[in-house]
Amino acid sequence: xxxxxxxxxxxxxxxDDWLKLxxxxxxxxxxxxxxxxxxxxxxxxxxxxxxxxxxSVDPQHYLDGLTIDLVRAIEDNLExxxxxxxxxRANEAFDGTSIWSDGxxxxxxxxxxxxxxxxxxxxxxxKRLVDAGLAVQGRPQPAQHHDxxxxxxxxxxxxxxxxxxxxxxxxxxxxxxxxxxxxxxxxRTSAPSADVAAVLHLLTGSARAARGEEVSSRYMMLALQYIxxxxxxxxxxxxxxxxxxxxxxxxxxxxEHVEAAEAELEEVAALQTEQRRLDAVANHVQRSIxxxxxxxxxxxxxxxxxxxRAMLVSGSLAAPPIAGNLxxxxxxxxxxxxxxxxxxxxxxxxxxxxxxxxxxxxxxxPMSYVLAIxxxxxxxxxAQKVRRVWTGTH
Numbered sequence: 001x002x003x004x005x006x007x008x009x010x011x012x013x014x015x016d017d018w019l020k021l022x023x024x025x026x027x028x029x030x031x032x033x034x035x036x037x038x039x040x041x042x043x044x045x046x047x048x049x050x051x052x053x054x055x056s057v058d059p060q061h062y063l064d065g066l067t068i069d070l071v072r073a074i075e076d077n078l079e080x081x082x083x084x085x086x087x088x089r090a091n092e093a094f095d096g097t098s099i100w101s102d103g104x105x106x107x108x109x110x111x112x113x114x115x116x117x118x119x120x121x122x123x124x125x126x127k128r129l130v131d132a133g134l135a136v137q138g139r140p141q142p143a144q145h146h147d148x149x150x151x152x153x154x155x156x157x158x159x160x161x162x163x164x165x166x167x168x169x170x171x172x173x174x175x176x177x178x179x180x181x182x183x184x185x186x187x188r189t190s191a192p193s194a195d196v197a198a199v200l201h202l203l204t205g206s207a208r209a210a211r212g213e214e215v216s217s218r219y220m221m222l223a224l225q226y227i228x229x230x231x232x233x234x235x236x237x238x239x240x241x242x243x244x245x246x247x248x249x250x251x252x253x254x255x256e257h258v259e260a261a262e263a264e265l266e267e268v269a270a271l272q273t274e275q276r277r278l279d280a281v282a283n284h285v286q287r288s289i290x291x292x293x294x295x296x297x298x299x300x301x302x303x304x305x306x307x308x309r310a311m312l313v314s315g316s317l318a319a320p321p322i323a324g325n326l327x328x329x330x331x332x333x334x335x336x337x338x339x340x341x342x343x344x345x346x347x348x349x350x351x352x353x354x355x356x357x358x359x360x361x362x363x364x365x366p367m368s369y370v371l372a373i374x375x376x377x378x379x380x381x382x383a384q385k386v387r388r389v390w391t392g393t394h
Contacts, residue, residue: 002259006057006178007031009165011117016044017232018183020240023053024227024373025220025255030057030178032168034119047237053244057176059120059168066171067122070164078132085157086133087113093157114161115139115153120168126154134160179217215269215281216262222285223258226293226370229377243376250369257366261288293367 005026011033013019022029029048033039033056041049048054074081083089094112118126118137129135139153156164162184169180229235244251261284268280362368 002177002179003255004028004030004176004178005181006169006173008169008180008182009162009184011037011039012041013045013183015183016042019044019048019054020232020235020237021224021228022181023048023237023240024244025224025251026181027053029054029181031055032057032059032120032165032172034058034060034117037117037119044237047241051241053241057172059172062168062172062175063120063122066168067125070167071125071128074128074132074134081160082133085160087136087155087157088133090157110139110155112158113155114158115155116161116165118152118154120165121154129154129156179220181217181220215265215277218278218281219262219265219285220258222282223261223289226289227373229374231378235377239377243373246376247369247372250372253366254369257288257292264288289367289370292365293370296361296365296367296371299361 003026005022005028007013007019007022007029008031011031013031019029031054035058037056039045039056045054090112113136121129126135126137130137134156136155137153138151139155166180172178173180265281265284268277268284271277271280362371
């Protein structure tokens with residue numbers, strides 16, 4: 001089982017909600033950042049980093065094998081790449097809105113290019129890309145700086161930069177057992193492949209079959225949506241970390257369930273058309289995540305209802321001793337309010353009969369993690385909390 005996710009294509013995660021969601025599933029998350037690179041992370045990313053959940057991996061250790069394949073693939077497709085993704089084409093295609101920058105720096109003068117840190121390239125590859133008119137080395141510095149161009153950054157057409165980072169992420173993921181993940185929706189960075197030529201087909205248009213990594217990655221991103229709390233933006237990173245610790249057994253069962261489902265996606269990966277693969281992955285998620293989740297929710301509801309029905313038929317409406325004691329202590333036992341509360345506790349059937357049955361059913365289902373996430377991270381009013389106690393849902 002792969003127990004780590006690898007964020008790409010950037011150094012800095014662009015979407016804190018995406019990072020929180022990924023942290024609810026992956027024991028560790030990594031991002032591709034050169035050693036000693038000074039990051040400027042959000043508060044969320046820093047808190048996950050301090051907890052050793054979000055880490056960096058140095059790309060220098062992985063470049064040799066990737067570079068050989070990439071140089072060959074560039075040579076084989078040089079004319080097509082120059083025509084469609086040269087620096088001049090980046091200028092012509094720029095729509096004035098998208099800025100693709102790997103780090104935080106001065107992109108205002110050349111916002112049409114993707115800026116990737118030079119340490120993510122083998123030096124010989126940089127020269128080959130520059131000589132072919134596919135890249136420029138050195139991002140211009142602001143006017144108040146007098147150091148000239150910043151040679152630590154390589155500028156490329158955004159599509160070519162996305163393809164390169166896709167290939168690098170998959171190379172690292174294959175060698176170190178991590179699944180590349182992205183918060184970017186564009187197909188060139190959301191359909192990773194370790195085969196450089198397969199990555200370049202996104203640019204050249206050559207037909208190639210999808211690989212299993214592409215399908216698995218899409219499956220994971222869809223599966224994570226079932227964990228997503230509605231109020232994710234308002235939940236601090238600290239609560240995510242607490243939830244991970246409290247629900248560790250449930251998370252492990254859910255991850256084993258998802259991993260088993262991934263193993264069944266090989267047939268989907270062999271489908272030839274992009275739309276057919278997307279549809280098949282969505283259908284598989286529905287069968288393996290959504291349907292079992294509905295079954296668990298239905299089963300828990302029945303566990304709550306059946307004992308209540310049995311008590312009503314037998315006429316046994318007396319509150320359990322502990323509830324009676326609480327009412328006596330509060331002075332409400334003889335009041336109308338106290339009688340209503342006692343009846344509610346009894347009809348809620350409950351909890352002294354339902355609790356064990358519900359616990360067993362939840363523990364038997366990998367979907368218990370999804371429900372637990374919703375219970376832990378969804379804000380509740382006092383009335384909702386009381387109702388959950390009465391009805392046995394907490």
